[in-house]
Amino acid sequence: MPTEILMPALSPTMEEGRLAKWLVKEGDTVASGDLLAEIETDKATMEFEAVDEGTIGKLLVAEGTDGVKVNTPIALMLDEGEGAADLKGARAQAQKAEAPAPETTKKAQEEQEPAAGYGRAPEPQAKAAPKPAGEIPGAKAPPAPTDAEGNRILASPLARRIAGARGIDLARVTGSGPRGRIVRADVESAEPAKAAPAAAREPAAAAGAPTAAQPAAKTQAMPSGPTAEQVAKIYADRETEEIALDGMRRTVAARLTEAKQTIPHFYLRRAVAIDDLLALRAQLNAQLEARGVKLSVNDFIIKACALALQEVPDANAVWAGDRILRLKPSDVAVAVAVDGGLFTPVLKDAHQKSLSALSAEMKDLAARARDRKLAPHEYVGGSFAVSNLGMYGIENFDAVINPPHGAILAVGAGLRQPVVQDDGSLGTATMMSMTLSVDHRVIDGALGAQLLAAIVAHLETPLAMLA
Numbered sequence: 001m002p003t004e005i006l007m008p009a010l011s012p013t014m015e016e017g018r019l020a021k022w023l024v025k026e027g028d029t030v031a032s033g034d035l036l037a038e039i040e041t042d043k044a045t046m047e048f049e050a051v052d053e054g055t056i057g058k059l060l061v062a063e064g065t066d067g068v069k070v071n072t073p074i075a076l077m078l079d080e081g082e083g084a085a086d087l088k089g090a091r092a093q094a095q096k097a098e099a100p101a102p103e104t105t106k107k108a109q110e111e112q113e114p115a116a117g118y119g120r121a122p123e124p125q126a127k128a129a130p131k132p133a134g135e136i137p138g139a140k141a142p143p144a145p146t147d148a149e150g151n152r153i154l155a156s157p158l159a160r161r162i163a164g165a166r167g168i169d170l171a172r173v174t175g176s177g178p179r180g181r182i183v184r185a186d187v188e189s190a191e192p193a194k195a196a197p198a199a200a201r202e203p204a205a206a207a208g209a210p211t212a213a214q215p216a217a218k219t220q221a222m223p224s225g226p227t228a229e230q231v232a233k234i235y236a237d238r239e240t241e242e243i244a245l246d247g248m249r250r251t252v253a254a255r256l257t258e259a260k261q262t263i264p265h266f267y268l269r270r271a272v273a274i275d276d277l278l279a280l281r282a283q284l285n286a287q288l289e290a291r292g293v294k295l296s297v298n299d300f301i302i303k304a305c306a307l308a309l310q311e312v313p314d315a316n317a318v319w320a321g322d323r324i325l326r327l328k329p330s331d332v333a334v335a336v337a338v339d340g341g342l343f344t345p346v347l348k349d350a351h352q353k354s355l356s357a358l359s360a361e362m363k364d365l366a367a368r369a370r371d372r373k374l375a376p377h378e379y380v381g382g383s384f385a386v387s388n389l390g391m392y393g394i395e396n397f398d399a400v401i402n403p404p405h406g407a408i409l410a411v412g413a414g415l416r417q418p419v420v421q422d423d424g425s426l427g428t429a430t431m432m433s434m435t436l437s438v439d440h441r442v443i444d445g446a447l448g449a450q451l452l453a454a455i456v457a458h459l460e461t462p463l464a465m466l467a
Contacts, residue, residue: 002057002082005036005075007068008048011376014041017247018066019074023047028056036075041247044372051156051181054079057087155182162187248341259400263319264440267398268452273429274414277462288356298334298388299359301411301455303465306330306350308454309384315451318383318404319442325404333382333402334362336369343369344402346382355465383407390414396433406442409455410435432459 007017018040024030031053039048054077061074068074076087153170155163159182163170166187173190175182226234245253277300285294309316309330317326330351333344345365347358368374383406387399390413399410412433419429434455438448458465 002076002078002087003052003054004073005077007061007070007072007074008039009070010039010046010048011041011044011380014070014247016067016069017041019061019063019068020045022059022063024056026056026059030054030056030077044374046375052077057082153182154180155187156184158184159187163190246340248338252341255403256400259403263401263403265398265401266438266440266445266448268436268438268445268448269396269434270436270452270456271431271433272456272459273419274432274459275430277459278414278430280462284355291356293356293359295355295359297390297414298386298411299355299362300459300462300465301386301388301409302332302334302347302350302358302362303353303355304455304458304462305384305386305409306332306347307458307465308451310351311454312447312451315406315443315447316383317406317442319406319439320404324442327383330384331382333379333385333405334365335385335387335399336366338370338372343374343379344382344385345369345374345379348381385409386411390432396435398435399437401437401439405439407436407438407448407451410437 007019010017019037020040021038023035023037030036030050032050034050035047036050037048039046056075057078058076059074060076061068061072078087154175155170155173160170162168162184163173168187168190170182170187173182173186174180176186274297277297281295281297281300288295307330309332313326313328316328316330317324329349331346331348332350333346336343336345345362347353347361347365350358353361365374365378369379385399385402385405385408387408388411389397390411392413394412395415396412397410399408401408412435414430414432416428417431419427419431421427434452436448436452436455438445443451
């Protein structure tokens with residue numbers, strides 16, 4: 001049967017996308033790595049590559065189609081020896097699958113084999129004697145596996161069948177295909193996993209994993225507020241303009257709602273004197289002008305946060321569902337406003353980079369974020385984020401944590417204020433307000449206070465950051 005080409009998940013938050021443009025047409029022969037289409041995700045427009053070789057038999061989704069769900073068939077690929085007759089059979093089966101019997105439950109549908117890019121079109125159901133567990137030909141591929149963090153492992157159906165028959169844990173296999181996809185050769189060269197003793201496996205249930213005798217608890221849906229129809233009635237007599245939500249705005253709304261509902265935020269506030277920082281910045285910019293480098297206050301803040309995370313390593317951590325992951329490098333995300341939403345590109349190993357290197361990298365990431373040209377690996381990750389609204393005159397605010405980060409620093413504007421000097425006299429200083437939003441599951445109050453104190457110390461003695 002023809003192979004279904006499925007709508008891929010091209011970003012961690014993507015649930016649906018827009019098929020912007022086909023780069024192939026029916027009858028074209030493609031090889032692994034060839035470009036098939038341009039797809040608009042919730043974050044960017046990305047190119048979709050072929051994983052296997054074959055002939056494009058049928059394009060199922062037209063160019064410009066919006067709201068195509070991830071794992072929905074978008075095309076059919078013919079293998080060697082297959083033709084038009086096979087296409088008809090595949091489409092008939094697909095249509096039959098789209099109209100399940102009334103007794104088919106939602107749970108049963110969700111347990112059907114998902115795919116991360118391609119999947120073999122379902123074979124006709126036939127009543128046949130069960131095959132031995134170790135026999136690979138004709139065996140159904142097990143569901144797409146996930147790693148410890150719940151992320152889907154990219155693997156071909158054949159690779160999953162072989163792994164299931166040989167007892168190989170795909171989480172321990174390194175894929176050699178496009179985007180790290182596990183293929184047949186990777187599985188065949190892997191060693192089968194040794195079965196753990198029963199006693200060693202039992203703690204998983206004790207840790208909260210549901211078993212047959214202990215079904216997973218159902219999550220009660222939170223009230224979502226008035227419906228669109230109810231709101232429309234309220235403003236029926238007023239002139240309004242309806243603005244449809246694009247993928248980015250839907251994702252921002254969903255993630256921030258999730259963050260405020262599920263993350264136990266608490267807030268720590270400090271004011272930092274930045275006169276020495278401003279003086280050093282002016283001196284450095286005068287010296288770096290010939291090189292076309294201009295440091296911003298935000299560059300110093302990013303560097304200070306990165307160094308503080310190294311000095312308070314217990315706070316350099318993220319929430320991973322049933323555990324905490326502590327990072328060794330300081331990977332700092334920075335909020336960048338774009339039309340219709342925001343990006344949080346990540347400056348990796350920020351503690352090891354100079355201020356000028358951080359400045360250049362941040363300018364590049366911000367420019368490409370506004371053009372929606374960032375790749376997923378450039379805005380995914382990090383343990384900590386910075387959100388600076390000081391350039392808009394905002395004096396202070398509380399930022400929402402971007403999961404799975406452990407904290408986010410909200411930075412306000414630097415303002416000249418009266419202060420009491422060390423000798424007790426009254427003077428003035430440029431003070432900048434900062435609020436650290438902290439996930440209490442990851443960082444306790446005293447630990448968060450240590451982290452914020454370390455950030456303040458670096459900002460008030462900025463010369464040390466050049467060492």
